Amino acid sequence: MPDTPNYYSIKVIVRDETNMVYSMLAAVLDPVGIRTIKFEGVASGSPLILLPVKSTFQDFYNRTQRVIYKGDQLKNITKSIHEVLKSSFNSESFLEELFHYIDHNLVDRIEFIFTQIHNRTAGNSNPRVEIHYELIDPADIEKTTIDEEEIAKKEAPPVIVPTTSGFIIPPDKQLIQFRFQLSPVNGTPLSELKGGDNVFIRLLPGDPITNAIIESLELKEDSGNIKQVPAKIVNISNSKNISEVVIKINEQVYGKIVEEENSVKIKTFDSSAGAAPVLTSPASITAVRKAGQPQKQKDSEDSFQIMPFIVLLVLIAAGMIAMIVYL
Incomplete structure (x- = not known):
């Protein structure tokens, strides 16, 4: 050498x-x-x-x-x-x-x-x-020798958003950012999935709503990685190699994504393992806090209203004890 x-x-x-x-x-x-x-x-x-x-x-x-x-x-x-x-x-x-x-x-x-x-x-x-x-x-x-941003622009294929879906996410729902959990060996090709199928996704931190839901559902591990969660496909539409997919992880939290490659294999929930898990946690931290505030206020009001009756009962009891001692 x-x-x-x-x-x-x-x-x-x-x-x-x-x-x-x-x-x-x-x-x-x-x-x-x-x-x-x-x-x-x-x-x-x-x-x-x-x-x-x-x-x-x-x-x-x-x-x-x-x-x-x-x-x-x-x-x-x-x-x-x-x-x-x-x-x-x-x-x-x-x-x-x-x-x-x-x-x-x-x-x-x-x-x-x-x-x-x-x-x-x-x-x-x-x-x-x-x-x-x-x-x-x-x-x-x-x-x-390479400008990463420039390479990313050159490699990215033009995005053609399908227009045949027609599905509208209800305006009162939380909308999160996510990516599908891929499973190259055992997964199901995106082109074969349909509405009602259960898949696994990972939320992408960055926007306030997604960040709040990651925190409320305790999805962030100590290592910083985001845990995968189950989701149900609500609607899917395909156009050439592009798919538009709408999912929900519970009744309050929805997500929408445009995948540029129909052949990617998505990790799905094995139906032989039983019913697919459903997340029922609150939609966001804001929702948790708002939900907790009225109850705390109500408890405080109830305590305030009961206090006079407690004082009255104490006075009556003291009077009865005084009468017994006098007699």
Whole structure:
């Protein structure tokens, strides 16, 4: 291995069309010290997250962080990827094997390694793997070549909102922001869902109403993640690859979303497990507080009205005791 102060930057794209899992992996490796400087990885149910494989490590890192921040990652698979990468990139024998393949340009062997990592984290399949590696100066680790906002605009397909729905959410209902909980392996394609089906969603914090409902339903975990909740599809309409879906999580809380890909697989409630759970908690913190105020006020008024009778009874009792003592 050449004695060089440079690092290897390796980027990997994995496209698993069978399971609808799309992954980005990247690492900066020190071939002299046989160590890992940095690594990152994320998996999603959408190919729109993927960057060109020749982007820089920092480009991959920035995109990964944005995907996680937006909640577009497949959480369990992403967690597994991090665990496997941590174990692998901290193994000297793994790094020596990888450096050997890189130095001898054995791309097929490198592809095999990352295919195995994918199969360990996302299930056995025959994914398409793209790899690019290069020597970089340590000072260039944080070099970027991509404007994330500009890339997001270019990758986003034009949104065609279906106009055939005609469904109107009642004006007295709370309207929340949400995303469907995806299940690439066992989920139901969005195009096959219908009104009355029970699905799982995750609320997206940001607006006052959604934030209040997340708090009132105690959906935020200590880690900061938002718990999934059951919801019922009220109405769904399709137009080409676009679907407009209206859901409700209880009688007061509704949501509406336009999905730009009908083939995504949604996590549904298994009817064999019994009746679908229904959230019956108050619609929002405001509702909880407003509901509690009249009762407290009523209790206070009742106490105030009863007090004179209590005083009168005490006086009568005192008088009777005085008469008995006198007699």
